Amino acid sequence: MQKHQQKCVIQVLPALNSGGVERGTLEISEYLVKKGWRSVVISSGGKLVNRLTRNGTKHINLQTNTKNPLKWSNLRKKLKNVFEDEKPDIIHVRSRVPAWTAGKVAKKMNIPLISTIHGSHLASSLLKKYYNSASVNADKIIAISDYVKNNILKNNPEKKDIIKVIHRGADIEMFNPENIPTSRIIQISEMLQLPDEAKIIMLPARPSSWKGHEILIKSFSSINNENIICIMPGADDDGHYVTNLRNLAKKYNVLGKMVFLPFLDDLPAAYMLADVVVAPSLKPEPFGRVIIEAQAMGRPVIAFDHGGASESIKNNITGLLVEPKNEKELGNAIEKLINMTEMQRNNMANSSRKHIVNKFSLDKMNRETIKLYSEVLKFK
Numbered sequence: 001m002q003k004h005q006q007k008c009v010i011q012v013l014p015a016l017n018s019g020g021v022e023r024g025t026l027e028i029s030e031y032l033v034k035k036g037w038r039s040v041v042i043s044s045g046g047k048l049v050n051r052l053t054r055n056g057t058k059h060i061n062l063q064t065n066t067k068n069p070l071k072w073s074n075l076r077k078k079l080k081n082v083f084e085d086e087k088p089d090i091i092h093v094r095s096r097v098p099a100w101t102a103g104k105v106a107k108k109m110n111i112p113l114i115s116t117i118h119g120s121h122l123a124s125s126l127l128k129k130y131y132n133s134a135s136v137n138a139d140k141i142i143a144i145s146d147y148v149k150n151n152i153l154k155n156n157p158e159k160k161d162i163i164k165v166i167h168r169g170a171d172i173e174m175f176n177p178e179n180i181p182t183s184r185i186i187q188i189s190e191m192l193q194l195p196d197e198a199k200i201i202m203l204p205a206r207p208s209s210w211k212g213h214e215i216l217i218k219s220f221s222s223i224n225n226e227n228i229i230c231i232m233p234g235a236d237d238d239g240h241y242v243t244n245l246r247n248l249a250k251k252y253n254v255l256g257k258m259v260f261l262p263f264l265d266d267l268p269a270a271y272m273l274a275d276v277v278v279a280p281s282l283k284p285e286p287f288g289r290v291i292i293e294a295q296a297m298g299r300p301v302i303a304f305d306h307g308g309a310s311e312s313i314k315n316n317i318t319g320l321l322v323e324p325k326n327e328k329e330l331g332n333a334i335e336k337l338i339n340m341t342e343m344q345r346n347n348m349a350n351s352s353r354k355h356i357v358n359k360f361s362l363d364k365m366n367r368e369t370i371k372l373y374s375e376v377l378k379f380k
Contacts, residue, residue: 008038009373010088012079012098014065016046020144020289021094021118024168028092029057031366040086042079042102064098072101079105090114090373099134107137112376116142120286120307121151129155140376142166142369144287145308164372167311168287169365172357175268175296177349184269192259194229194273199338201230202274202299204267204290207241212280212304214248219331221252225338229257233270236260271297276337279303280322280330288312295319296356298349300340302333312360318352 009032011025025041026048032039033056040058043049044065053059062078063071079102083091091106092114093099099115106113115138123129135141136156141163143149149165173179194200205211213235220230235242242260249255264270271277277294279285284307291312294301301319303309304326315321320333340348 006036006038007090007373007377008040008086008088009090009092010040010042010083010086010102011092011094012042012064012102013094014097015044016041016048016052016059018048020168020287022046022048023289024116024118024144025094026052026055027169027362028366028369030055031370033057035370037370040088042082042098064101067097069100072097075101076105080109083109083111089377092116093135093138094118096131096135099137103134103137113138114140114142114372114376116144117148117152118144118286119148120284121148123155138162140164140372142372144168145311147284147307147311148286164368166365166368166372167308167360168289168292169360169362170289170292170296170356171362172296175271175293175356177272177298177353180269180272184266185272188264188266188269189273192231192261192273194231194259195227197227199225199228199275200273201228201334201338202233202270202277202294203230203235203279204233204264204270204277205235205279206263207235207239207245209241210282212278212282213245215282215325215327215330216278216280217245217249217254217258218252219327219334220249220254220257222328222331223335225335228334228338229259231259231261231270231274233261233264233267236262267293268297271299274299276334277301278330278334279309281307281309282325283307285309291319292356292360295352296360298353300337300345300348300352302330302337304330314351314355318348318355 013021013025016022029039042060042062044063045061049059090112093103094116103113115135117135123132136159143163143165146165149163249258277299279291287308291301295318304324305321306324313319313321322329322333
């Protein structure tokens with residue numbers, strides 16, 4: 001049958017809703033089809049399944065999201081049946097439950113196994129270390145940043161030779177200021193009703209305490225500029241956390257400078273309104289796509305100097321790296337960037353765009369991944 005004449009990759013992940021794991025799966029599957037490979041994804045389903053199948057990828061629905069080990073034996077049997085039918089050349093697992101289930105089956109069937117580790121891979125206990133262990137039991141390991149790679153090697157130094165760092169990539173056509181028509185920018189601007197002369201600081205993040213909304217609000221009280229507004233796409237809901245953010249802003253007398261928004265469908269156009277993008281995550285992020293997408297749009301980015309941010313921002317060239325959790329330094333960094341001259345701003349914008357195009361593009365991520373697939377198949 002023709003379907004077995006093409007090289008086939010099966011990616012396995014818990015679900016296809018939203019997040020970095022899901023986006024990476026979609027991006028690689030689309031690229032595989034484009035390059036003439038056969039692409040199959042196994043997950044428990046989700047809102048992104050239709051988008052996945054539209055690109056030519058086959059989706060198979062299994063309960064790959066169950067964390068109950070008592071259900072893994074039955075799941076492995078179903079996965080074995082799928083593998084026997086689809087005859088994959090490579091199995092690519094993208095989190096721990098797929099590693100424990102699909103990964104184990106791949107090993108028994110002698111199918112080359114690749115594991116991408118998207119999380120920090122920190123082990124705070126022996127049990128957590130054991131749970132993490134399946135993710136590194138592969139022929140090749142993809143770490144999404146040097147930060148993740150170093151965390152893996154702390155507990156698994158013997159894996160040094162099989163780890164490949166492949167940074168996540170930004171779609172440099174979607175996130176390209178030259179491709180954003182004025183009409184889209186005006187539409188976002190009219191919706192937000194922002195003052196024409198205001199300096200706009202942007203923190204796009206879901207409402208989560210470690211994303212740094214609180215420390216950003218506190219830092220605003222020290223910024224010596226009345227003509228400044230902070231927009232927070234993704235931080236508008238009726239929940240307890242956002243209520244606390246509003247109360248905190250009121251306490252620091254900056255509530256009038258804060259705009260809490262739902263997630264914006266047109267984030268590239270929203271970036272065009274921002275003078276500065278801030279990503280003040282309180283704990284190290286494994287990578288952080290917001291940082292590279294904002295830079296691709298020529299926006300200067302401020303982040304705490306830890307995790308993946310330390311790799312994706314060139315300090316004082318494409319943005320500023322600040323001592324983690326230092327509220328005063330964060331405020332100083334914002335003030336420094338909003339007070340740049342037009343020439344300084346243009347230079348940083350050009351440097352930011354060039355930096356992402358050269359080192360953090362989606363195309364580069366896809367090419368490096370398919371190259372790794374090909375290398376693994378050489379030794380099959």
